[in-house]
Amino acid sequence: MAVILQIHFPFPGPFGEAMVEALTPLAQGINDEPGLRWKVWTESPERHLAGGVYLFDDAESAEAYLDKHSARLADMGVEGIQAQILEVNEGLTAINHGPLGA
Amino acid sequence: MAVILQIHFPFPGPFGEAMVEALTPLAQGINDEPGLRWKVWTESPERHLAGGVYLFDDAESAEAYLDKHSARLADMGVEGIQAQILEVNEGLTAINHGPLGA
Numbered sequence: 001m002a003v004i005l006q007i008h009f010p011f012p013g014p015f016g017e018a019m020v021e022a023l024t025p026l027a028q029g030i031n032d033e034p035g036l037r038w039k040v041w042t043e044s045p046e047r048h049l050a051g052g053v054y055l056f057d058d059a060e061s062a063e064a065y066l067d068k069h070s071a072r073l074a075d076m077g078v079e080g081i082q083a084q085i086l087e088v089n090e091g092l093t094a095i096n097h098g099p100l101g102a
Numbered sequence: 103m104a105v106i107l108q109i110h111f112p113f114p115g116p117f118g119e120a121m122v123e124a125l126t127p128l129a130q131g132i133n134d135e136p137g138l139r140w141k142v143w144t145e146s147p148e149r150h151l152a153g154g155v156y157l158f159d160d161a162e163s164a165e166a167y168l169d170k171h172s173a174r175l176a177d178m179g180v181e182g183i184q185a186q187i188l189e190v191n192e193g194l195t196a197i198n199h200g201p202l203g204a
Contacts, residue, residue: 004144004155006108008186020193027197039198040157042106042188051188053106053155053200055142084110086144086153091122095129098142098155099201 002090002100005062007083008042008051009073015045035061037101051082055100059085104192104202107164109185110144110153111175117147135170137163139203153184157202161187 014022019041030039035057042051056062062085070081093100116124121143132141137159144153158164164187172183195202 004142006155008188016191017193019191023194024197027194030198036198038200039195040106040200040202041191041194041198043191044188049186049188053108084151086110086146086151089118089121089143089145091119092125092129092143093141095126096132096138096141096143098140099203100142101201 001058002037002088003056003059003062004086004088005054005056005066005083006051006086007054007066007069007081008049009078009081010048011043011050011078012048013045015043015050019043019050033061033065036065038099055088059087103160104139104190105158105161105164106188106190107156107158107168107185108153108188109156109168109171109183110151111180111183112150113145113152113180114150115147117145117152121145121152135163135167138167140201157190161189 030036037055040053042053066083073081088100090100132138139157142155144155168185175183190202192202
């Protein structure tokens with residue numbers, strides 16, 4: 001069953017286009033993560049937050065990625081990570097055009 | 103600029119197929135919300151949580167919807183709503199196939 005991982009944390013920047021330039025290699029690597037269907041990258045330059053919403057094939061893949069990503073963020077000095085892994089209700093999601101494809 | 107609204111809260115159920123049956127009319131109504139592109143419905147039957155991830159055209163639409171939805175949930179007796187509205191980084195999202203269409 002598909003699951004959503006949502007995560008956000010305090011982040012000093014860069015944001016916007018400068019974030020794209022700095023983190024393109026990381027994003028390219030994330031495409032190789034087992035079970036990943038997609039990631040929407042999120043940010044708040046005003047509140048100094050960054051994060052993402054991910055769709056994974058199953059909870060095991062999402063949990064493995066969260067462990068890896070949390071360790072990577074800790075290495076970058078990030079503290080205060082807020083993360084949730086939740087199952088997708090596919091029937092209701094279909095009504096609201098939620099994208100569940102790879 | 104597109105924004106993500108992520109929200110979850112304690113929820114006694116129903117979950118799964120029974121949630122689809124109970125909340126299909128609500129989901130159909132959500133399609134009429136101004137600025138909404140899509141919603142992925144989320145749930146955790148084990149932890150008694152429900153929620154969703156929404157993509158809106160802009161922060162104003164997301165904030166207006168969050169106000170309306172929070173009031174509706176409060177009327178249902180829901181407490182402890184966790185919500186975040188975050189901007190989308192479109193360049194990084196494109197690399198990871200994040201779906202930003204309507």
